Each structure stands twice: as C-alpha cells, then as structure tokens.
Amino acid sequence: MGAKKAERDFEFNAFMTGAWPRLMRTAFLLSGERYLAEDLVQTALERTYAAWGKVTRADDPYAYVRRILINEHARRFRRKLPERLVTAVPEQSGPDGFGRVDDRAALLEALGTLPPGQRQAVVLRYWEDLSESQAAAAMGCSVGTVKSQASKGIAKLRELSSLNTRTSIGGAA
Amino acid sequence: MNRDETGSAGAVEGTGAVVRELSGLAETVQIGPVPYTAVQAGGRRRVMRRRSLLTGATALAVVAAVGGVAAVNGGPGPSSRTGPLIAASAPLSPAAGPGQAPAATPTQTAPPAPRDPFTPVRVQMASGTKDGKPWTAWAALWPAVSKEQALQQARLIWEEDKAAGSTDSPPTQDYVDQYRHADHDQVVFSLIVDGKRISRSVASEQPVRGAVPFWGTPPPGSTPPGGVEDVTGGAAFHAWAKNGTDDPFYGAPEVGFFTVAPEVSYAEVKWADGTVTRPAVVTLGDSPVRWVAADGTSSKYRVSLYLADGTLYAAQKG
16 A cells, blocks of 8 residues: 555656646746746645546546646636736737847737637647647647637737738748 | 548647647646655645544434543633633443433533634543543534634634644635535534644534534434444544654544434443443534534444334444
C-alpha cells in the first residue's frame, strides 16, 4: 500500500514536472496574469492528482489535464469577470524589434477582451496547436463552435494594428 | 501548425502573425518552481473530501465499537474550542448474540442546539488507549449555512486544524463553491491523542432535517439499495501516507464513523477475534443523521445494524 502510493506520487511528480511549463503558458494566455495562471494550473493539477488513476488510464494524460484546465478557467470566468491590472496603456508600435514588447502587451490586452470561448478557442488552436476536433474535445463543444469561436477571436485580434502591420510585412505563416 | 479539417491557421487571413505573437507572448511568462508539496496536499484534501462525501452518500446505517464513555457535559474536550461539548457512547455489551436486541439501546442524544452556523455542537464519539496514550474522537456539527456564510464557516473549521499545526492552505471561495452544498451540515471529526489534537480533521456533509440529500439516496424508511451489505456511509481517521512524514494520522488510532438510518435500533461490531461489541448510536444536535464509531483496535471488523426486532438492516466490513 505504502509502496504503491509512493510509486503513484513519483509518477505524478514526474508528470507534473514535464507538464508544468506548458500548462503555465497555456494558463497565462487564458488568464492574462502570471499569478492567476499559477493558481489555475495548481488547481487543475490538484484535481488531476485526485483523479490520477483515471488520468493515467486516458490515452493522453496531458489532454486530460488540459481539459480540466479549460473547464476550470471557464468555471471561474462564469462566476466573475476577470480583472487585470496593467501598469500602462500599451502604445501602438511599429514592426521593429523594439516594439515587440509593446506588441505583446497589446496582444495580451486584446486577448483579455475576448469572451472566454473565443479566447479558449484561439489559445487551443493557435498556441496549443490543436486540431479543431481536439480543441472541441478540450472545450467540450462541437467542432463548428470551435471554428466560429476561433475565427471570431482571430478576427478581433487582427484588429490590432501592430499585428496587421506585421502581417503585411512578414506575410501569412 | 495543424492543417487538418479546415486548413487551420491559414483559414483566417493573417493568422500567422497572431500565432507568432501568441508564441512570443507565452514565452514571456516566468515559470516558477513546481509546487509539488502544495499540489499533492491540495489533491489529497480533495480526495479525502470526496471520499467523505461519497461515503456519506447512502445515509443508511452501521456500526462500531467504542470504549465506554459516560455522558458528560463539558467533559475533556478540545479546550480551545467553543460550543457545547457532549460526551457520547455507552457501555459496551461485550458478547451479545446476533439478533438479540439490547435491553437498553445505547443511544445518546445531544440536546438540540440553536443553529448558530459558527458555533458547532461537539460530541465525544469514542475514546481509548493506544500504545499507552489515551485518545478521544470528537464530532462537531457545524450547521448548514447560507452561500454567503459558507466561506466564513469553512475558514473557522480550517483554523481549528491550523491551530493544531496543519499546514494546509486556507479554503477559498472556489473551494467552497465547488464542495459545499446548500441544506447540508458539516460534520467534522477530530482526534486528540495524549492531550494533543491531531492537525487534520475529517469532514462529512450531511443533509439537514427535511432536506433532500444531494446524492439522491432513497428516503428514510426505504430498503437499502442492493441489499444490506456495504451500504453504510461515513468517514474515518486513516493515514494514507505510510511513511509517516506528512500524514498526521500516521500511527494514530484508525477510528471509523458510520451513519445510522432512523429505523435502526442498535448496532453491533464483530471483530476478527470473534468479540462482539455494541457502540452507542449518537445524535448530533438536531441533525437527522445519527452516528456510531468503531475504535481503531483492529481494522478487521464487520458492522451490522439491526431493527428493534433483531432484523438485520444493513452491514458493512470495516
């Protein structure tokens, strides 16, 4: 019993070590704030630990945890609109390297204005690099919903002039 | 990039720039150390809370054995606590025969207390000695609260663990929203060994009188689903960490607590060595859910609940 539990904890810790950075980045894009992201990931991992037996039986444990993360984010968003403090209003910047930080601040700001579904769809499709069906599974919705949410989200983000400028210079990926 | 289904990133013109910026943005977040201890502690707390909720689910009956404890108001309880203290438990019948109803049902009832959600009713459930150290097990009935008061009550419960040395994080609003249910009392079991309160408590959520249990169990008076075996619910002091480094219950007596259906008259515990004991059936304040406790002298026992005519109502292995 003791050895089994120790083995389980060792296995979970190993998984957590590998998944933590990626989960943190996804949570950061979803929440827009590092400490909120840490809280989100920690909560998701606690729930993962509590269901570790089921998680390890899943085909893709990381996908299982990501689903928990997405659900947790959606649940928090439903209860309370997120508040995020910014130190300064991001200024418009050009496509040069010096403007990159401002671009990212603007993107973060823009992400924060997206409804949770659009934000999740954008992050899952274009940061987590999931297919539409994978994103639909993670969000617990239809493929059609993912398509429309991602499309609307991207369209809103592209309204950022810096991104438009960058696109016109670098071209579409 | 995924290119399946709709061509993915290329589906929306200019998506490439967003993708690049998202990647850059994600890379800017500072990744701190992995909080192994906090995550595992939180996960264990969720497991324990879920077990308590699930085992309380059938709200039927059961048993246990307890050392004889006289009913005493203001007895040796947790001295730093508030709220009425009531000792429960009755002298044991060391060898009652099956189906033989006791002359006097060993039932103790705490007087109904006002439903102050921040002042629990406390009852001593069991006592004994292990390794030469005396121990007592207590139940505290924290009355059901409104949604607005739930966090405050949860923090009071947590503070008792904290005062005993617990390092668990305080409950959050999210935690309360997720795990607390309306119209349900919190029954919190705690253990005092050699005068020192163990830093972890075990909670069980139980319906208030007239409430529909959230787990959907049949109403009192109906036949236990699936027969009489393994139908009881409850909670237990149990060390999940066997190395003793991070589990306050390591080495402590394993006391089991079981819910008792209204129609049950008495309970028996049959231990592995053949001894049969009868624990007291305890009522907590005005809660409709009664309890019995089985002390930790052995983990091998079978509890049985009987109607007044000696009919077996429910049973479960310890």
